[in-house]
Amino acid sequence: MVNIKSIWETQKPTGDFIMKTRLENILHLNCYAGTNNITGQYLYIMSVAKSIIIPELKNYRFRGVEIFSFETDSSLELNIYLIDNDLKDIFALFVQNIIEDIVTTTSENEALTTTLNVIFKWKKLFDKISFSGMPLEYQKGLIGELFFINSLIDNNVSISKLLGAWMGPEQDDKDFRFGNIGIEIKLTSSKHPSLKITNEGQLDTQNVNELYLILYVVENVKENGFSLNSLISQIRDKLYSDLDKLKFFDERLLLLGYLDDDHYNTMYSIKQIHNYRISRDFPRIIKSQLPLGIYNTSYSIELSAVEKFRVESDIIINSFN
Template identity: 65%
Template sequence: MSFSKMMEFPELNKYRFKGVEIFPVETEDFRELNIYLLDNDLKDIFSLFIQNILEDIAESITEKEAITKTFNVISKWKKLFDKINFNGLSLEYQKGLLGELLFINSLLDAGIESDVILNAWMGPDFDDKDFRFGDIGIEVKLTSSKHPKLKITNEGQLDIQNLNRLFLILYIVEHVQGNGFTLNSLVSQIRIKLSSNFNSLSLFNERLLLLGYLQIDEEYYNTMFRSKEIYTYAVTSEFPRIIKSQLPSGIYDTSYSIEISAVENFKIEQSITNNLINGKSSH
């Protein structure tokens, strides 16, 4: 990307991430921003990354606006690339993806249209909420702990701002040797259900890439689980949580855990989640 000599770039050290190198080149006439792919195994996800930049800067009027948008996209994608390692996604990220896929699978089984589900899937966009169906938000958690708890990773996850309702779904699973599901098998199940709709299948595969699920890493995703319990909670203003408006200035990325016993009164019937997007559920 070429810019005039007078344009300044942010400090590039803050934007370096795995598999990608970003550096400036200066000539007599212009400044150039180079983005290089270093790991060819990431070429599919790198293509989406570059496409995202091009789409965001397409309507920029000034060079400064284009630079700002470019580095906003780079910051977003740095989060993704930084969680990919050479042995696949960490087990923590696998569990996060497993929970989201279990929810998608349940909605498909309930007859919800695939394009509605996939367009509501916010996880790949690094949104605070995993799913948004209009003004209804869904946050999904999965744990295999013998002493389950709700692990909240930032102050935005349980914030109801700009939402009419927010629900939190907790999948409690256990490790098994057989008769269970793996990350790979769940992906395959959903792909089969989407196979008759090319656009939905393509969108699903793209969303998986955005979350760091790469075909080259499939050998690392054969840990088998079995569902034990599924709990659904209505997150209201009384729900025990930490949100941005409660934090002192300068404090962010607040992670914390909530005891299951502390939210017992907010539990609702799991079957209600099948009707969430129709606005039929109630506390």
């Protein structure tokens, strides 16, 4: 598969306004990696026949990226233009996703439809990301997921299975899905911990055979603890010998809005770990119970009310084996 970022980085200035390199691995389409010769900004171009109808693109535009089409003497061009150079790494992933998806298409119409679907998916993703830094509660959520990954690696769970099960930035209401098993992770530093559920989908078992909920209760410490940055460093060290897995992990972090330049060094230590199996009589709110028109419900559950649903960590670990 072509590496779009390496093409951009090796393009040499020419007398043209836009430097273009045709993507030779997509033989049935005219697709190009481009660089603005004046500003140095990256773009992706797909050229199609004039008979192809490109829809109104204003609903597909999103932060840091401009998407437009225009007519040349012989064709129509769809241009996806990076206008914020700070986003060049995530823009490369975005364009790479388009390229990977259109390789198997058989016509320009199909390739255009596929491209617009990828754009729309990434628009929703970009709308969720805060590029000015992650809010504290978002950091805690990511810390919980990474602590789970790190712990299971230490318990000799397959790294491939773990990374494949991690939903991360995907549009999913479970943090991890392994086959028909779902796992939801919570982390709190409250002195009076409870289970804070953010929507009616999190504890819904409609699309899974088994669902587990893990609550990490932590406290702030000044030393001998872990931070978001230190957890990432630990996991990277464990993935160092497998560059493909390391690349996948780093891409997921990038899609979640984590940048290596950010400083997330608040330290925590684990006080308690609560593991629960979500069965039919577990106290929860699910979609089928809500009155028509009500959605995105958030609520809290007292830990004393779910004590009988606790399970041992080994049960969850073994679900990955």
